Amino acid sequence: MQADDLKLVDGAQAGAWIEPGLGGEFGAVTLQIPEVFESYARVFHPASDSEWNPVTWEEVAKFCGTTPHHEMQWHAIVGLPTYGDLSTSKWPGQEPNTGMLDVSILDLLCEVLAVHTDDPAHCLFGLCVIQCWEDSFSKRELRGHPLLRLPLGRDHIVLEGPLAAVDQIVEEPRGSVAFEFVKEGSKPISDDERAALLAPSRGSPNLIWPEDHSWLVVSEVDFDSTLVGGSTELIEAIVASPGLEAWQVEPRTSLAEGADKINQP
Numbered sequence: 001m002q003a004d005d006l007k008l009v010d011g012a013q014a015g016a017w018i019e020p021g022l023g024g025e026f027g028a029v030t031l032q033i034p035e036v037f038e039s040y041a042r043v044f045h046p047a048s049d050s051e052w053n054p055v056t057w058e059e060v061a062k063f064c065g066t067t068p069h070h071e072m073q074w075h076a077i078v079g080l081p082t083y084g085d086l087s088t089s090k091w092p093g094q095e096p097n098t099g100m101l102d103v104s105i106l107d108l109l110c111e112v113l114a115v116h117t118d119d120p121a122h123c124l125f126g127l128c129v130i131q132c133w134e135d136s137f138s139k140r141e142l143r144g145h146p147l148l149r150l151p152l153g154r155d156h157i158v159l160e161g162p163l164a165a166v167d168q169i170v171e172e173p174r175g176s177v178a179f180e181f182v183k184e185g186s187k188p189i190s191d192d193e194r195a196a197l198l199a200p201s202r203g204s205p206n207l208i209w210p211e212d213h214s215w216l217v218v219s220e221v222d223f224d225s226t227l228v229g230g231s232t233e234l235i236e237a238i239v240a241s242p243g244l245e246a247w248q249v250e251p252r253t254s255l256a257e258g259a260d261k262i263n264q265p
Contacts, residue, residue, distance in 0.1 A: 046102055
């Protein structure tokens with residue numbers, strides 16, 4: 001991955017402050033974000049309708065006759081007992097992405113974050129290797145830059161640069177993906193389609209924080225919401241921000257599958 005304003009750094013050193021503050025039961029906010037912040041927010045990844053237009057979870061809950069709240073779970077608001085077979089969902093559209101924010105939502109969030117650090121020019125971005133981010137770098141590039149290793153095998157490549165450079169984080173396509181698409185498709189793809197498939201595309205980092213540690217953003221690879229820890233003012237600004245669907249949460253708020261006690265089938 002080539003980026004003018006981002007550089008690889010020692011992730012183990014840059015993120016050493018994170019793990020000592022983690023704890024709590026499975027799914028808890030504080031298993032992802034250290035319990036060192038004044039306040040926390042949950043940013044819901046948008047779903048989409050049958051025509052791939054983005055929709056909020058609140059809109060989906062209204063359609064399905066369920067109740068939106070800070071611990072809602074996707075399967076629960078669409079009328080399913082567990083996050084299993086979504087084919088029987090009451091929602092005719094698509095479920096939200098897991099493990100990453102849509103880049104349009106990411107950009108809106110970063111606009112808010114930039115106001116709540118003294119130095120937005122110096123931030124860190126963590127890319128979880130579970131999502132194959134190593135494929136976007138050469139072995140030579142990664143050599144000498146230890147990973148940030150967090151619990152449950154969440155190892156991250158860490159980049160440093162200005163917060164505004166978040167749009168320079170791109171994923172290199174994997175050739176096997178294109179090959180399988182061609183092999184299994186009902187008809188050959190055009191040259192333009194092939195070029196689009198093989199072109200680098202913007203990606204969303206799993207971790208973002210400024211050097212002053214005034215906030216931390218975490219998009220856990222298995223969850224369909226992003227968590228933010230920071231000052232009370234920051235969290236209030238995120239919750240109130242147009243274009244973001246966010247609720248304030250507590251350190252022990254859970255994102256585990258069984259956390260939604262309101263929308264029971």
